Amino acid sequence: MIGLFERLARPFLHALDPEDAHSLTIKMLACAPLPRAAGDDKRLAVRAFGLNFPNPIGMAAGFDKNAEVPDALLRLGFGFVEAGTVTPLPQRGNPRPRVFRLNADRGVINRLGFNSQGAEAVLRRLAARANAGGIVGINIGANKDAVDRVADYVRLIERFAPVASYVTINISSPNTPGLRNLQRAEALDDLLARVLDARERVTRRAGPTPALLKIAPDLSLAELDDVVGIARARRVDGMIVGNTTLTRPASLHEMKIAEAGGLSGRPLLPLATRMLAETYVRVESAFPLIGVGGIDSGAAALAKIRAGASLIQLYSALVFRGLGLIGEIKTALLSALERDSLDSLGELVGADAAAVTAEAWPS
Numbered sequence: 635m636i637g638l639f640e641r642l643a644r645p646f647l648h649a650l651d652p653e654d655a656h657s658l659t660i661k662m663l664a665c666a667p668l669p670r671a672a673g674d675d676k677r678l679a680v681r682a683f684g685l686n687f688p689n690p691i692g693m694a695a696g697f698d699k700n701a702e703v704p705d706a707l708l709r710l711g712f713g714f715v716e717a718g719t720v721t722p723l724p725q726r727g728n729p730r731p732r733v734f735r736l737n738a739d740r741g742v743i744n745r746l747g748f749n750s751q752g753a754e755a756v757l758r759r760l761a762a763r764a765n766a767g768g769i770v771g772i773n774i775g776a777n778k779d780a781v782d783r784v785a786d787y788v789r790l791i792e793r794f795a796p797v798a799s800y801v802t803i804n805i806s807s808p809n810t811p812g813l814r815n816l817q818r819a820e821a822l823d824d825l826l827a828r829v830l831d832a833r834e835r836v837t838r839r840a841g842p843t844p845a846l847l848k849i850a851p852d853l854s855l856a857e858l859d860d861v862v863g864i865a866r867a868r869r870v871d872g873m874i875v876g877n878t879t880l881t882r883p884a885s886l887h888e889m890k891i892a893e894a895g896g897l898s899g900r901p902l903l904p905l906a907t908r909m910l911a912e913t914y915v916r917v918e919s920a921f922p923l924i925g926v927g928g929i930d931s932g933a934a935a936l937a938k939i940r941a942g943a944s945l946i947q948l949y950s951a952l953v954f955r956g957l958g959l960i961g962e963i964k965t966a967l968l969s970a971l972e973r974d975s976l977d978s979l980g981e982l983v984g985a986d987a988a989a990v991t992a993e994a995w996p997s
């Protein structure tokens with residue numbers, strides 16, 4: 635049903651400005667009577683960060699920035715949803731237009747700049763569904779004009795840890811000037827010390843809430859050495875690799891690549907998968923990784939897992955492939971397990987990481 639509806643709706647949505655199409659999609663998800671996806675094969679289940687995921691496919695941050703439709707997304711078959719990025723105070727983000735479809739490349743460029751309804755509104759929604767079951771994490775970010783950005787993250791983790799399944803510390807959006815500087819060694823160490831300390835304080839009353847770090851795919855390998863070293867020393871619960879890229883791969887065709895902003899979707903797959911494998915070999919199984927960037931098929935999902943992802947997330951491919959992609963990925967992952975007579979995806983995680991790091995750098 636939803637597949638048919640989507641196939642009919644997609645040409646209409648693509649005729650709209652991308653941001654208008656997105657707002658309409660959120661409205662439809664919020665009010666349409668959605669069928670519940672079939673229960674997941676138990677071989678797709680993943681245990682990570684102390685949480686039990688029914689399947690490894692997550693909705694990446696940025697789709698449901700204000701936590702308006704997490705339960706609709708879970709119903710449609712996602713194994714988990716990452717709401718946000720939420721900022722402490724409401725902010726409008728950059729002027730429109732600020733989202734661009736690269737149809738020929740199956741990519742997206744966005745420079746939204748953390749448009750957010752703010753912590754109060756998002757907190758209210760997550761608190762209202764806190765006992766509904768299902769894994770719903772929240773991705774947190776600083777306000778553009780914050781004087782003390784670290785204080786923004788501290789305030790957000792304190793407020794959201796009690797109502798979210800996990801909290802992602804997002805220091806990798808390219809659209810808030812200077813935000814990515816928080817990935818530099820000294821700044822990151824200070825940030826993680828203060829944020830994880832705040833998490834400990836709330837743990838006493840709210841129970842343990844995993845804290846994940848989401849990084850940019852544009853770090854140099856020397857910077858990645860520092861980031862992973864600090865993440866391990868500060869004992870984050872996991873990392874997400876990664877956010878959109880400021881690079882423009884040579885393969886791109888579309889004229890719109892001249893637009894400023896972060897690139898996502900298919901053109902991001904080689905770089906994001908390489909950075910995932912580079913992260914995996916440095917983390918040495920100290921914590922699990924979520925692989926995100928350019929997943930648009932079962933084969934791409936499997937490649938992410940084999941490069942080191944225990945869980946995966948996607949966003950841009952939904953614009954071009956629709957929700958049927960979720961079922962397609964599940965089928966492909968189960969076939970991969972059957973082919974190798976395996977009982978769980980865990981046995982595939984990182985199988986190709988060393989080989990991927992030996993390849994030529996993606997151009």
Ligand SMILES: Cc1cc2nc3c(=O)[nH]c(=O)nc-3n(C[C@H](O)[C@H](O)[C@H](O)COP(=O)(O)O)c2cc1C
Nearest residue numbers: 694695696719744876877898899927928948949950
């Ligand atoms: C329109 C748009 C908005 C996004 N907003 C956020 C965001 O608010 N926070 C965040 O951490 N990532 C955000 N992302 C990045 C995605 O979560 C993801 O890391 C990236 O798009 C790569 O995955 P994909 O190729 O499957 O889209 C956004 C991506 C897009 C396309």
